[in-house]
Amino acid sequence: MPPAPTTTRTPTYTRRHLLALQGLEAEEIRALLAATRRHANGPVSRQGGDGAPARSVGLLFFEASTRTRVSFTVAAQRLGLFVLDCSGPGTSAAKGETLIDTARTIESNGVDALVVRHAASGAAAIVSAHVKCPVINAGDGRHEHPTQGLIDAYTLLEAHGRLEGFDASGLRIAIVGDVAHSRVARSACAALRALGAEVIFVGPPSLCPPSMSALGARVSHELDPLIPDIDGVMALRVQFERAATLASAREYRALYQVDERRASLMKPGAIVMHPGPMNRGLEIASTVADGPRSVIRRQVEIGVAVRMGVFETLLTPAIG
Numbered sequence: 001m002p003p004a005p006t007t008t009r010t011p012t013y014t015r016r017h018l019l020a021l022q023g024l025e026a027e028e029i030r031a032l033l034a035a036t037r038r039h040a041n042g043p044v045s046r047q048g049g050d051g052a053p054a055r056s057v058g059l060l061f062f063e064a065s066t067r068t069r070v071s072f073t074v075a076a077q078r079l080g081l082f083v084l085d086c087s088g089p090g091t092s093a094a095k096g097e098t099l100i101d102t103a104r105t106i107e108s109n110g111v112d113a114l115v116v117r118h119a120a121s122g123a124a125a126i127v128s129a130h131v132k133c134p135v136i137n138a139g140d141g142r143h144e145h146p147t148q149g150l151i152d153a154y155t156l157l158e159a160h161g162r163l164e165g166f167d168a169s170g171l172r173i174a175i176v177g178d179v180a181h182s183r184v185a186r187s188a189c190a191a192l193r194a195l196g197a198e199v200i201f202v203g204p205p206s207l208c209p210p211s212m213s214a215l216g217a218r219v220s221h222e223l224d225p226l227i228p229d230i231d232g233v234m235a236l237r238v239q240f241e242r243a244a245t246l247a248s249a250r251e252y253r254a255l256y257q258v259d260e261r262r263a264s265l266m267k268p269g270a271i272v273m274h275p276g277p278m279n280r281g282l283e284i285a286s287t288v289a290d291g292p293r294s295v296i297r298r299q300v301e302i303g304v305a306v307r308m309g310v311f312e313t314l315l316t317p318a319i320g
């Protein structure tokens, strides 16, 4: 009897927006990681081909950002997209204009996608309900930061030689610190679990309550027993601007800082990540952030590739 014909299914992402990683199928996440991979090692600039960028994207950043805003800008430019940056205190939001009115105003200028960062959870979803173009969530309150979650998943897979198939099964990662306020923790957990990894949230009960296990991660209040068995640790910034409080910074460092001692006890090949920006000397020791296990700079590099891939995916077939 002849063998059954094998079919190779190319993963696809067909949604209009990218608002969250929670709720996506593993194959949808793999499709976005495959789009990332096309750009991860020396993305090719398409600008200058015909000299006239055909499409444009609007950036609506109503909360501080360095790496996300810059990398969306670079990603768009490398794809030949015109960037309309309508961010910061210079907009009519300062005069009381609503986010929806601002988004509609930018859309009416002809943009083909909107990238939204906002301090309110759900802001990108609200915008997506009021505009016709694709909306990309660049971080909304403590809800989600899907492109950062893709960065974190890609970086972990790459470091462990798992890019073929984007299969993270058997990998164990600890996400440590201010989990409660972290949209990055939520997005990274969704992506890593969908790809088969085990995720452990670690931190003090005030910043990592047992209820976080609803996301499918194990919750632990002790870091040290986990250190020898994990394939990666991601330190999270303590988000003082979201009302995170520490009873004692000294005690927090002692129990949860990703420091040299802990890094030295990790397995060979285990990596240290941080989505940035970092509180150096608090959740992560400076020497570890810059040390041999750190892939933090690689996370930033991958940010451009992820955002190129997301633009291509949501704007296809018009780019290129």
Ligand code: CP
Residues within 6 Å of the ligand: 064, 065, 066, 067, 068, 069, 139, 145, 148, 275, 276, 277
């Ligand atoms: N990781 C991240 O979102 O960084 P920024 O706030 O600098 O964009």
